[in-house]
Amino acid sequence: MRTWLNSFAGFLPLGVLWLGPLLAGLLAVLYGALDGAAWFALFEHPQLWPALALSIGIGTLSLIISALLAFWIVAGLYGGRLWADCSSLMGGFLSLPHLAFAIGLGFLITPSGFIARIIGSIAGWAVPPQWVTTQDPYGLSLVAVLVLKEVPFLIWLISALLARPDISQTLKGHFRVSQSLGHGGASVWLRVFIPQILPRLKWPLLIVWFYGASVVDVALAIGPTQPPPLSVIIWADLNNADPAINARGTAGALFLTAALVGLALVWVVLKKVFLPAIWKFFTRGPSRRRTPTITSGMLLFFFCAIYAMVFVILCVMSIGTLWPYPNLFPTEVRWSAWQQFIMSPAPLLNSLSLALASMLAALGLAVFWLETVPEKLDAALLVFAIMAIALPSLLVADGQYLAFLRFGLNGTWLGVFLAHLTQVFAYVFIVLKGPYRAFDPRYRAVSLGLNADPLRFWSAVKLGMMKPALAAAAAVGIGVSIAQYVPTQLIASGRLTTLPIEAVTLASGGSRPLMAVFALMLAVVPALAFLVAARFGRKPL
DSSP, X not given: OHHHHHHHHHHHHHIIIIIHHHHHHHHHHHHHTTOHHHHHHHHTOTTHHHHHHHXXXXXXXXXXXXXXXXHHHHHHHTTSTTHHHHHHHHHHHHTSOHHHHHHHHHHHHSTTSHHHHHHHHHHTOSSOOOOOOSSXXXXXXXXXXXXXXXXXXXXXXXXHHHTSHHHHHHHHHHHHHHHHTTOOHHHHIIIIIHHHHGGGGHHHHHHXXXXXXXXXXXXXXXXXXXXXXXXXXXXXXXXXXXXXXHHHHHHHHHHHHHXXXXXXXXXXXXXXXXXXHHHHHHTOSOOOOOOOHHHHHHHHHHHHHHHHXXXXXXXXXXXXXXXXXXXXXXXXXXXXXXXXXXXXXHHHHHHHHHHHHHHHHHHHHHHHHHHHSOGGGHHHHHHHHHHHHHSOHHHHHHHHHHHHHHHTOTTSHHHHHHHHHHHHHHHHHHHHHHHHHTSOTHHHHHHHHTTOOHHHHIIIIIHHHHHHHHHHHHHHXXXXXXXXXXXXXXXXXXXXXXXXXXXXXXXXXXXXHHHHHHHHHHHHHHHHHHHHHHHHHHSOO
């Protein structure tokens, strides 16, 4: 009876603040999609099927390239001198939001961008080349942004798996056996390591695919326009003042989600039928080929160079008010964009308040759950957490918009906070669950022998031992909240502005120095959070 009461007490605040808004949003979008006229209007849209094909193509291509590059880099560097540095760099790369990176990369690859200026200064070009590098009709620039952002994410996950003692020892044993059978390093990775790692990455890979096929803010900044991805069409419908078009947007969000889920199920069936035969065909016979150490190191250097160039170009663009082509450097430098940003601090203050509040709430809810609820119930909560992350943000945010209308939460700070908490708690719980459940229970047994109450044990012993995991979860929560665009724009209803909202608005036409300032702040705030977390995780209490 006491265990049941503790479990209910642990679930109650989580149900009110997180699970309730999540389920209410999903139920509201299902109810809103019952409008038959909205579905007829959706299927009559002239760009529906080309946009859907484009969205699926972008998501699939970015996933395949990201997975191939991630495994290529890991296979070449694992166990070598650069491996520890590679893992640390990936964590730093993750702190840069997709939108900020897309804006910076756009400055690099546009026809009048920095790369074209370097080539033009050598070739003697007087005018920018007629290249289609951003918003190309095939979405290749969007794919490039997604790949450059998802590869560090996948490498970070793979390195975390390889750091687990059980997996590490198993793979080392398989490596020795495979070498004795005549297999080289590359052959072992292809035939042994990857088949064992891939099943453990099924959910992250699914999330990467769903995100690439349904992303909105990055697609608005650098994606194609004729036709745009289906997510952009749905986003335009959801922001339209006409209720009939709004309903079409709700139907579109559900249609896109259903299409992605259906394709995922088809892939599960085809994978069991065809993938083993294909894999066996390409891996038949032993091979003494070594792991691609040199090319892996070159790829790591390429990623470091791209990220460094993006950050530098954003810094220069933020003060370069006059930068005519083909000059390599601005001819006029002013701080007017920074002054304008400082004089109107509402976007930064709103983003910081939402990030800190949602992070603290998510951290408190996660710790309260893990302290009061038995571990066997974690699996059920994990399903909802993965659902909150994997489902397209358009679907969840639109559902919450419809649900919050009935409670008067739209246009309020509290409504936006609850929308942020949906994503932030899911990430914080996933990051914190493993380290927290792995805590050695013998410490608690010793504290009971010393007559220490649970609160004193947690504050005096467990908090100090768990602070690296808590700090990492807090940094992840801040980074997730800062990057939220779709739920903020919908729930705020124009009454609350944040860093990503201003950045997307400026990306569609506005002051380029001011856009660079907002992109920089989008990158700086999460980076500072990760730096503080790294420092706090080492500093004794």
